[in-house]
Amino acid sequence: MAVLPILISGDPVLHQRAAEVTEFDDDLKRLVADMNDTMHAAPGVGLAGPQVGVPLRLFVYGWSDDDEVRHEGVAINPELWISPVPTGAADEEDEAEGCLSFPGERFALRRAERAILTAVDEDGEPFEVHAEGWLARIFQHEYDHLDGVIYVDRLEYPLAKAAAKAARKNGWGAEGNSWLPGRDHLED
Template sequence: MLLPIYAYGHPVLRKKAEDITPDYEDLSKLIADMWETMYHAEGVGLAAPQIGRPIRLFIIDSIQLEEKGKDVIGLKTVFINAEKVEEKGKIWAYEEGCLSIPDIRGDVDRLDTLTLRYLDENFVEHITTFDGINARVIQHEYDHIEGILFLEYLKPVKKAMIRGRLENIRKGKVKVDYKMKFA
């Protein structure tokens, strides 16, 4: 089932999300709905707060980037109750966007290597190190479960330039090809 994506300005996007347990109601269906919603919106990641659930759950599929000819070894994974273990490496800028903030993109500086402790959809624990674009997509989605939006990393000049467009998103004055929910 396609779920509405919560737009910039909705309070759930600024909340630190809560851990879940294996008995979380209809978790398998929720994850399946998140995959369907993400693909429909042409995203590479989606966090539960973006669909109105303040829980520590996100999904990514960077395999799509492989298919678009990028130099990437893709990854398709469910992350539950993720916690950063370590970020290291070189800082690199890359233009990011977000399904909750449509039509706005900007360069974000991030470290290129991330080690994460998380549970998969079967609640099996993993401690894995990711790098490159996989690390970046995971960092972006991880920020969502911490209540952080990529906008916070933008340079002040860029933030000033997009202020009016952000206000339009907050008011629901944006056109997208997927369902959105506004504050």
């Protein structure tokens, strides 16, 4: 398949709600395969359609937990239910998040500990996943992309100020900025 360019924060497609997937065809299967190739090449643990310039409600994910159990798949037209988000400051080590559309930066963000994801796969078959910990975080992060939210949009002061400074320093915030995994070198 192909590795796709990943849009960087500021491109309008990243900041608008994505549309429902209505066509379950070979083009969709090719897109899912390309998104998986792109996610692995980046490397990342999730990638949403808007991040590759496709304003559709789908994301791929792939992550191995501490027991080396692999959690991977595609979620199309997902719904997400989450437990209450804990109060207080996020732990800078355990709750640090990164994003392929805000590359090379990591900021701590509180997320719900548990989530239930319902969606369909590329064949239109429904499924449900009950997730905890890091997998629940991945689902919340990718689901946000489908609603036009990048994780840095959820940060509070002073981390929001640091993220804005990083965006300015890197020249982000405008349409058309992207990077290509495997070709462009970006530090994590």
